[in-house]
Amino acid sequence: MIRNLATDRGRGPAALTKHRLFWPAAALIALLLGNLIVSPRFFAVEIRDGHLYGNLIDILRNGSPLILIAVGMTLVIATRGIDLSVGAVVAVSGAVACVELGSTSILLAIGAALGLCLVLGAWNGWLVAGLKIQPIVATLILMVAGRGLAQLITGGQIVTVQNGPFLAIAGGYLLTLPLSFLIAMAVYALTSLVVRRSALGLLLESVGGNPEASRLSGLRSGRLIWLCYVFSALCAGVAGLIISSNVTGADGNNAGLWIELDAILAVVIGGTQLTGGRFSLGGTVIGALLIQTLTTTVYALGIPSQETLLFKAVVVTVVCLVQSPAFRAKLVKRRRRPESPAVAAQPEKVEVAS
């Protein structure tokens, strides 16, 4: 993922701060250190029942659905799109899996759930790429309708499961690490590999950077965009399996509720702009972990529930400000005399290009 060396050809600490993952990573580390100061046992990791156990492990385990969804969301956002329906797809996926588990094997149940997610993704993609409906509107349809679909599948009930292998998706461990985290990492690694080893990454960034120029360069942007929505829904489907496994059942109303917002936030914190173009999957993973850490922090600090949202909002605002080159430039300018040309901070988007 550390691919964009274009911006950090210099050496030393100055080059480090210019790396595109620097600020998200710094924010994550700062947040973790903040936790350490408040509760010195925050970093403690011990081995219990043959696997790792502790706050950090919890963050990885509970953060995995968000990582998955945010990875899919990154590609969609890179094409100048957005996928609001992921939360609903989580619910649908969980509902299908849990209902099917009552009658068939786990593999068939998972297959059915993910298969339906692919169909839903194809639908989103068709609305956006085929009918040219604005992504936010196109995916809003499924965001609303999907939860209804999930209710329909579960018959309006909360369906619970006892299937051991299914519960292991969220509860199991492999090589002392949570299985769900390994799944998320595998999807991330595979996506990175495919995107950066094939020309997909370049083509997506091109479509997001300038759709008309891409069309005139011979890109089949419609197809690429469609593919991104399908992939996003698939990621959400896998996340849905993990979430329903974690709560041992399917809850059409609450599974994955508002997770689309966290996912979008994770992508943005990771350094991918909502205006499309350049994207960073590595940044997204860091962004997702940051948000999960924040959630854990809120519990660990015992912040009263009525203040949690406010606390989260403050932290996210600070992270976004620190990340903004324009804001950093302002801070630097205040402290520096205008004569020093060496490290003049530079706005990311020049308004009048030539």
Add this chain to the structure above:
Amino acid sequence: MNDTAEILRMTGIRKRFPGVTALDGVDFRLFPGEVHALMGENGAGKSTLIKVLTGVEGVDAGSIELAGAAVAFAGPDQAQLAGVSTVYQEVNLCPNLSVAENILLGREPRRFGRIQWSRMRKRAEELLARLDLRIDVSAELGTLSIAVQQMVAIARALDVEARVLVLDEPTSSLDAREVEQLMAVLRALRADGMAILFVSHFIDQVFAIADRMTVLRNGKLVGEYRTSEITQVELVTKMIGKELAALDEVSERSAATGPELVATDGLARAGGIEPFSLTIRRGEVVGLAGLLGSGRTELARLLFGADHADHGTVDIDGRRVQLRSPRVAMNQGVAFCSENRKTEGLIAELTIRENIALAVQAGRGWLRPLSRRRQLELAAQYIEALDIRPADPEAVVGTLSGGNQQKVLLARWLATQPRLLILDEPTRGIDVGAKAEIQRLVATLSADGMAVLFVSAELEEVLRLSHHVAVLRDRKVVAQLANEGLTPEDIMATIADGGRS
């Protein structure tokens, strides 16, 4: 010289970007009632000096005085309030707003807080009429040609109560007629005491209008000269730092052209261009000549499948083809270098390497990536061939100077090694030296058997390169002339009488 006080003085301006010193201790001054040309090669720092002046970019060192008072504008709007009105090199208007809205944005005529639309349209029409341009001012700007957009940007700048008017390559895509009109307006403004800063790569235009000129080279000041005291050759020598090898000497047009490559029969698109039949042979350069809005770009786009034809047929290499999309045309070996590099050409945030490789990569599909090494080879090849600066394949294209961006776009299409290369204003914003280089390149490619469709507002350029010239008027091909000693006057006469003679 010092009979009036200068309105603008910039002293010791320094501006560094990561890896490049764009301006290095540049002094510049501007007097009321003069047209002052800022000259220099692509990437010399002209646009940067203008952006520093109007506050788009901050300075690293140096001072700016406007009418004797030190200023440091935080942005173009502030500069405008202080009486510095600017047309930037890349048209930066809102493509989804109407022409009238674009011209009067921010100072719409209001009554009781409500915008008076009819007065607004009328005012916009008046301003455009000054430039002798009559178009529907309620049309969406993005649907109009880049030349019209440029005129709209100029009209917008003219509407402001200004003491200093800054024009960064305002004529880069204008025809002779619009240029003449603009010059007339500038002369009138100059007579009223306006100070005008003018950037252009057309040496003739500069000598026709400018009173004085300042020459930059590689971000450094070379000198300030009165137009009357310097010759064209001297100026070019000062710009490029050495003598220009025979500017007009494009290698002889290859006489023999090969078999027919492209033939259209009654190809047409409603509202775009009327039915035309055109053949282009291998090794032949066909030029398109016509005035603003005559349908040159529209014709070119049909041949690339960028727009759909609703009548007529296209045969390529003797086979009927349906040009449903650019991709289909590319598979047939057609390449199209758009006139509008910003909105239809480059991906600003990607690097030179990625932009050059893009069309080749698109042709291969995402499953067959060009290796990084191959991409770098392609980039290196064209950076060298077209003298793209900075010569760094990983430089972000959006940070390049206008002329260098144009070269990158050209490189993207040359890299696809097409059978038919459609060039729509390929030398827009390119300096004299590089322009001759590109013309030579086109001549060489056609001598090697490539068919070229060449569109340019600059008739001399069209005539220098083309074997045949198709003349357009009012969205119609009115004549197809073999270029045996054609002159620009012949073409203008053909346009005037609609090809009847």
